[in-house]
Amino acid sequence: MSRMSRAFTAWACLLILMTNAPTRAETILVAGATGQSGKLIVAALLREGYTVRAMSRSAERAASLGEGVIPAVADVTDPASLATVMEGVGAVLSAIGGRRPIGSNGFKAVDWEGNRALIDAAKTAHVKRFLVITAGSAGRDGFLYTLPLAPYPWKAKAEAYLQNSGLDYTIIAPGGLRDEPAGLIGVRLAPKNDYIVGPVNRSDVAEVMVASLMDDRTIGTTMTIINDETLEPDAWRETLSKFPKD
Numbered sequence: 001m002s003r004m005s006r007a008f009t010a011w012a013c014l015l016i017l018m019t020n021a022p023t024r025a026e027t028i029l030v031a032g033a034t035g036q037s038g039k040l041i042v043a044a045l046l047r048e049g050y051t052v053r054a055m056s057r058s059a060e061r062a063a064s065l066g067e068g069v070i071p072a073v074a075d076v077t078d079p080a081s082l083a084t085v086m087e088g089v090g091a092v093l094s095a096i097g098g099r100r101p102i103g104s105n106g107f108k109a110v111d112w113e114g115n116r117a118l119i120d121a122a123k124t125a126h127v128k129r130f131l132v133i134t135a136g137s138a139g140r141d142g143f144l145y146t147l148p149l150a151p152y153p154w155k156a157k158a159e160a161y162l163q164n165s166g167l168d169y170t171i172i173a174p175g176g177l178r179d180e181p182a183g184l185i186g187v188r189l190a191p192k193n194d195y196i197v198g199p200v201n202r203s204d205v206a207e208v209m210v211a212s213l214m215d216d217r218t219i220g221t222t223m224t225i226i227n228d229e230t231l232e233p234d235a236w237r238e239t240l241s242k243f244p245k246d
């Protein structure tokens, strides 16, 4: 081995020792894996070489994600069902979301109480790393954002709960989600208070989430994300690496 490759190996080992980011050997639990964002998150994790446990309320939907994914059945409205899916997990990525204002699949039950149940289950199972998708408008003042029929106040509660959980968290709060391929236009990452309303591709959100998982510097951060055509498509990677802590 040349001097240069010895130095590189030593540097790589040092980096591994310095980081708490899950290794590729660890299993990553994706809650909401069957959703429109969840599927893209699963695909991005697989591309990075992670083992993925895909959680759904339906065994059939979880299994439909294809080979290379470990299907797991649980329902966040039934906290007891979460213990098994947390076993042996290196990190949790939550992309769950309610579909209606009220009821057992409503915003309060899923976006707030459901994420709270996931956070509690992660703590019980000693899973330290937790990343979640919320919404750029969560926590904003104003009638539209604080109305209990809207998802935003519930997502804001989940954000605060995670921020105070003691877990190594990253919160990703997108603008309006749309479905275009990743990496074609720029992505603006900003602290939560600087949120500007705007659309963002689910694929870009998935890339940012998986890049955050792999970069411990994003621990303790809450970022909003929208697409921004004035930025270079890859420029967000540098912003991510220097993102200010909460």
Ligand SMILES: NC(=O)c1ccc[n+]([C@@H]2O[C@H](COP(=O)([O-])OP(=O)(O)OC[C@H]3O[C@@H](n4cnc5c(N)ncnc54)[C@H](OP(=O)(O)O)[C@@H]3O)[C@@H](O)[C@H]2O)c1
Binding pocket: 031, 032, 033, 034, 035, 036, 037, 038, 055, 056, 057, 058, 061, 062, 074, 075, 076, 077, 095, 096, 097, 098, 105, 110, 114, 133, 134, 135, 136, 151, 173, 174, 175, 176, 177, 178, 202
């Ligand atoms: N739409 C927007 O413009 C927008 C903007 C900002 C933020 N967001 C947020 O971004 C996130 C992702 O949105 P999306 O549109 O990609 O999601 P989506 O397609 O609606 O998927 C939602 C996921 O949540 C899971 N889920 C729902 N209830 C559950 C429960 N009781 N237990 C376990 N899993 C449950 C579903 O899994 P199963 O059905 O397989 O169980 C599904 O995989 C959501 O939190 C959403 O609120 C959306």
